[in-house]
Amino acid sequence: MKIGTVYWITGLAGSGKTTLGKRLYEQLRLTNNAVVFLDGDNLREVFGHEQGHTLAERKHLAMKYSRLCQMLSEQGIDVVCATISLFKEIHEFNRQHLQKYCEIFVKCTMEEL
Template sequence: MNKGTVYWITGLSGAGKTTVGKILYERIRAKKPNVFFLDSDAGRIVFNDKCGYSREERLDGAYRNARVCKMIADQGIDVICSTISMFDEVRDWNRANIENYKEIYLEVPMEVLIKRDQKGLYTKVQNGECKDVAGMDMKLAFPKAPDIKVVNDGTLAPEKIVEMILSD
């Protein structure tokens, strides 16, 4: 059986992971029925996630997403996973264990993320109301060698980013 491809879309909160992931899902689904979209925020609900947002809890969640992606891809189904998961060890595991793995990093300057602040996380950290926010008060390992790196500062339409992913 042919293995599916895992499209691992990573970036900080507000980078556009879910938006790009949904469009990528629709584009692939238009050509073939075997595609699965896993958004890590939605996954927390589906998995009845009791995990918090500490580094260790985020790492556990990232590994869970990676194992689910591998399981589904091993059945010949493409998987699009939108997740922060800024851990070298998880990306290394993906490369070692997922046959068709494509890592997409949506890099966004912090000033753009703070301006977007869709979930209010960055403002809460700045006001001392929240902690353990990736990229602010939680250090992360940004991808060193993604298959595709896009600076998503608002100058590219999400559809154009998806075209870049599919043409690679």
């Protein structure tokens, strides 16, 4: 079975992750119907609306996002996931467990935020 690619778009709040993710999703959809766009704000509503914003709670949610991406990828679905999730442990998990993984860090100056 085909393994889907996970495009993990990360960066600070307001850096353009969602905008970039939507554009990438639209481009991928031109040639592939098996692609989904996941946005961190929407994922929080689904998985963690009852969770707070402590470091441990944010890491726990980020791991849920990673595992969801893994599950979809293993079913042949390309995943564009735009989330802050700036945790070394999460990025390392993704690199080790997602067979086709592309990490994109959106960098901008504080003035641009």
